[in-house]
Amino acid sequence: MPFQRFVQTGRIAKCSAGPLKGRLITIVDVIDQNRVLIDGPLTGVPRQEYRLNNLHLTKYRIKFPFTAPTRIVRKAWVDNDLKAKWKSTPWSIKSQNICKRTRLNDFDRFKLRYAKRQRNKLLTVAFNALKKRTKSDGTTRVLKKDRRAKILKSKAEKKAGGKK
Template sequence: MPFQRFVETGRVALISDGPNRGKLVSIVDVIDQTRVLVDGPTSNVPRGQIRLNQLHLTKFRIKFPFTASTRVVRKAWSDAKVDEKWSESVWAKKIASKEKRAQLTDFDRFKLRRARSRRNHIRTATFLALRKSASRNGTLYGKKKMAKGGDKPKPAKKGKAQKEAPKKK
């Protein structure tokens, strides 16, 4: 089934254009192919008609009779807890973060850029340290490999100072 959200009575929608932009409404009646009757009982949107290209349909739907009054829509809205469900949705969180980002001052953007830079520096240093230790362990590219000499530890190499030192008799 390709479509999940239909224009139907009780469908909750987000207004994308006009004076009530960003507010939630419920579709009360379908007028024709391009217009619907909406009502926003908790978002202070008065009952009225709106074009479908001004709406974004959400996944939420509330149950109430065909062309119900505002009082009935408000009761169904509160019973379904639409406001709580909407505030927990990813869509609402994205909108809130966009609004918060738009309110940043120059100094706030500077602080954010510095914090990201510091975070990335710490992340890179940690990654390099882990990669270095994995490379030394032999676990960087898959299974840990045994040393060529078996389980025996390799003898320490003699340095120049030990080779040239005179032997006592």
């Protein structure tokens, strides 16, 4: 499959290094094969040169003439509603989740680990109950573990509902 993301005027990219890491920018002009002129009027990035090695190109591109002033770039950005488009992409959602996870303190990580452990216990009990219930001849029967899974599930729901 041929390339679909080119370094070109109007291409939206995500910075991957330095103080601008994680911010969306627009390529305004290509300086040479290693550097581009970027601008991010709505993401707080001033117009500057930036290395191509530190950019991740996105699939989005907005139309404006090369070396356009910031006001024209801002208008094109708003007209295309790029902020909303970007927030709905899996790439953005994944990076937001990574950011949330890095901000967790020790106690939050403990709570997350404990909640995952409880969830996995419930899933294991339910899975084993379904596995045992299904016989080779096709008959089904209710097992004690199946009832136990329901009880554990209701306890977990009560506990989760009470802490809100």
